[in-house]
Amino acid sequence: MDFLRPAGWEEALAAKAEHPTAVPIAGGTDVMVEINFDHRRPEYLLDLTRVAELAEWEATDRTVRLGAGVPYTRIMEELRTELPGLALAAHTVGSPQIRNRGTVGGNLGAASPAGDAHPALLAAGAEVEAASVRGTRRIPVEEFFTGVKRHALEPDELIRAVHIRRADGPQQFSKVGTRNAMVIAVCAFAVALHPRTRTVRTGIGSAAPTPVRAWEAEEFLGAALEEGGFWDSGAPLDPSAVRRFAELCAGACRPIDDVRGTAAYRRHAVGVMARRTLGWTWEAYRGGEGRTAQCA
Amino acid sequence: MAADRTASAPTTVTQATGAIRGTVGESTLRPDGTLKVTGEFAYSSDLWHEDMLWGFTLRSPYAHAAIRSIDTAGALALPGVYAVMTHADLPAGTHYGLEIRDQPVLAGDRVRYHGEPVAIVAADHPETARRAAARIAVEYEELPLVVDEATATAPDAPLLHPGRRDHHASHVPHPNIVHRQPIRRGDVAAARARADVVVRRDYEVGMQDQAFLGPESGLAVPAEDGGVDLYIATQWLHVDRDQLAPVLGLPADKVRLTLSGVGGAFGAREDLSMQAHACLLALSTGRPVKIVYNRYESFFGHVHRHPAKLTYEHGATRDGTLLYVQCRIVLDGGAYASSSPAVVGNAASLSIGPYVVENVDVEAIALYSNNPPCGAMRGFGAVQACFAYEAQMDAVAAELGLDPVEFRRRNAMSQGATMPTGQLVDSPAPVAELLRRVKALPMPPERAWEAAGGPVDVRALPGGLSNTTHGEAVVRGVGYAVGIKNVGFSEGFDDYSTARIRLEVIGGEPVALVHTAMAEVGQGGVTVHAQIARTELGVDRVTLHPADTRVGSAGSTSASRQTYMTGGAVKHACEAVRAEVLRRGRERFGASHPAWAEPERLRLEDGKVVTDGGEVIGDLAGILGDGAVDLEREFRHRPTEPFDRRTGQGFGHVQYSFCAHRAVVEVDTELGLVKVVELAAAQDVGKAINPLSVVGQIHGGSTQGLGLAVMEEIVVSPDGARVRNPSFTDYLIPTILDTPAMPVEVLELADDNAPYGLRGVGEAPTLSSTPAVVAAIRAATGLPLRRVPVRPEHLTGG
């Protein structure tokens, strides 16, 4: 095994180009477990913790460019306003120690269906900035996950950043685990209201081979809100519409039975979380959160 | 600067400061506390020796398979590898076991469980050892599996241990049953005919893991005399030694064990794990060998709590009197016997709980199967039964329309009661009082998540940080339970402990040196020993010698027995030392005061000899001079007898202990998530030798019971008998956010048979915690919940 420690981004890309089998390591919260338990013996470890720019984020009017190496703790503390859904998700990751090390870039690189950041990215709307010595491209997060622990990166590519839409309305994230802290998701759900575009987006974790959006549910609710003039009136939602939204979210799952939970439970729980988180976000919207944005 | 390293010596725990002084009955701080908070306390995994090698174990990927061949050439060819050993390389004995020597040191022609050791490697680095193990080629041929009672006793069932010759073999109904214990008393059929209410239900308890935090580890150092010195984390040094010596082909005195720091035990270190492997590799290479399991391997490296299937039938009269209990308890012992016979004895004899029932018909068995071996874990046998009988008590109370605590009170045993085994309960058994106390405690506030007035605090809600509810569908429930556990080794076992005390004057001050082989696994026995020595010998300074096999056996740190037994031995030896001191005093100073002639009137206090009237008549420094008093004594509890194999009658247990719990839970009834809000306990401890650690034991035991109630289970795949969750990612134990406030009420009703009147503390709180939590979840949800751990899908119907 060789340990590569590039001091800057260009050097990192060059190293990855030269050694496409190199395994990038940032917080180590996935890679080191695999090494400690002898599940993986990469030829090269590519340490990204010395690439300073990866640990930075910058916000523009409409988006946040989140460096791949910003740890969850900083997302919770620094981006609660810009990225409330992701900040909530970050708070459910592992333990304080894990949140101090783990990064969204690492979560994407592992591409586990149970990654806590993924549903929040799907709901907010995000693009993965992938780079190589050949250049840079942006991959919509919906297209990033290609299978269980598989993603759309080329062997010579690294994740530079994630471009996430700045919240223009309330967002929520909820995750079911069988413990009250430090637990991997049995399933997770994120919802984001986007008053500016008058859309609702969702993200489901751990209930399909990849993180997914509940497209039908989004379309149904978007239409219901539009037709009923709810964005303008801020009226309470029709319980039957909430119920239908929850059913469609549950229906978007393709879960399995495993040691963490049954498929049936996952489907059920996603429905409950969809109903509750929609309720919380809509109440916040009615209370004024994001209602100014759509008037602007 | 290069790291400076010296060979690690075992930790000698000495009275370092003046801050830790305490006698019997006073809350006393741990003598090893400073070393433990500075990181200097040497646990078995911390040991290091010049030239040491790392050992590694190759384990079976199959639960049941014949081994056709093993080729180690590839491993041996790897640079840095010093030894590779298989069954064929064992120099002497090939099997070990606590009671029945049925477990191979390394698998021979057959593996019987997933993870069974097949070969061992010694190399210069852990990674070299792992790579070498990966190069060992083993040819397996899978065999049909035995996974439950049906497959174990089927007509064509493969026999796990054909040709059994152990002492249970002749009385079991099938060779795949390790042991069977019936208990029969009264006339159940007649009682059933008189019952107004009959409740018959099935229950199930999942396989719990001890999940101590310090994985199995140790360092074996070959000695010049051809023997071996093993520095090890264990629960019972002498029984380790007695199993190791025949395997190593050495006399017992050449197998010397010293206890190193132990990172928790809870039963999981009762059996051997890596002890024999490290010693074999050390003797074979002539180099010190260290083996440290990682968490994954630890799940395969020790026995677990027996999973159980239990069927109970209770009959009662309309006025709430229990008439009879009939039950059948099937424990899965897995591939090897371990402690299964004793677990069966406990499950059977304690099966009906702390209640008076005239008519009892009980059968408990343990199976041999291809599941992971099961054995000792805190409260063994009694934990499984308590979950079922307490669920039954609630169910019968509900049928009768009685309050569950009131129904228990009407049937609670007290001193003078008779157990189903015919044994008279001849010391306090305050079952009703314990229940009364937990019930009388104030209730925790409702809706604590709203308390601050600001936004919802999800940390106080089911789901915690995962943000699953802001109060929606959250329902509170309250549940009660009480349990009974035996203390000490039962059924006629010659249970004893040894202590050696040396009293001498050092620097003008009397110092007591306490030497026992007691395994301090965290329970605080070292504190207790120092307290007893101070109390009995009237000295301030007590030094604790490292525990090793150079002194007589202290028995196991299990069965809630160490304060009673080795504490008793320290007391007994101190009394002998005191008698000798007084004899020497009388010899030298007898003429100076008439009280010398009546030693029963004299005590030692603050380094002085004091009469019962408070008069000082001598001092230790003057009596001892340059001499020392150095005596070793054994202590035995009163003898017990085996249970009759047909009727289960017999004076089988030394002592009983009782604990009651009240659990308050809040359940998200839609998502099936549980927050235990409060877990209150009341326990009779006879005499709290160290109140601080008594409460610590009750907290810890209660929390392990909570874990079994709502999250802890080793999941074994039914098709392959493979462990599916051998990691802390998927075997979950409670975090600090899962663990509630735990008010504790301690009763001290003396047991006149025991030293200081004390009653073993450690296990009882583990029993009633689980059924109390589940009763509270039943109260919140209205669901029957016949299985633990309760999983979210059990509460949602998913």
Next chain:
Amino acid sequence: MRVNMRVNGRPYEADDVWEGESLLYVLRERLGLPGSKNACEQGECGSCTVRLDGVPVCACLVAAGQAEGREVVTVEGLADHARPSEPSRPGQVAPLAPVQQAFIDAGAVQCGFCTPGLLVAADELLERDPDPSDADIREALSGNLCRCTGYEKILDAVRLAAARTGEAV
């Protein structure tokens, strides 16, 4: 490979480090600092918690090479870390940090295997928030498993350390 780092204020160098080794392994097996514990090696127990450039992390999940040139504080350096103005000299016994003394006094130590990680985490919490609520203590320590105590005495210890530090100010 060779790895250099500062641990508890002193420079260390480790040679012949295998690239797959963790910071935890290097501390325990190469630098003679076994205080950080190896309970799970998968970031699920907190027993190996150390401060890496001031931040509490699981040392088992830091690749040895990632610690190159970094500043590490382990339980062995906690007493000095708590009193940076009066570091102990070799041979001299440092007084315990308030949180260490509180763990002893409150009965928060049983087997002690989780203790080093809990101490580092609790010490960092009290540095950030000298007067944490119970819920804040629970959240800050939710990555540290203990199997012996049921956590009640650990909460007591952190409260005690906070109270003592508050009085001393």
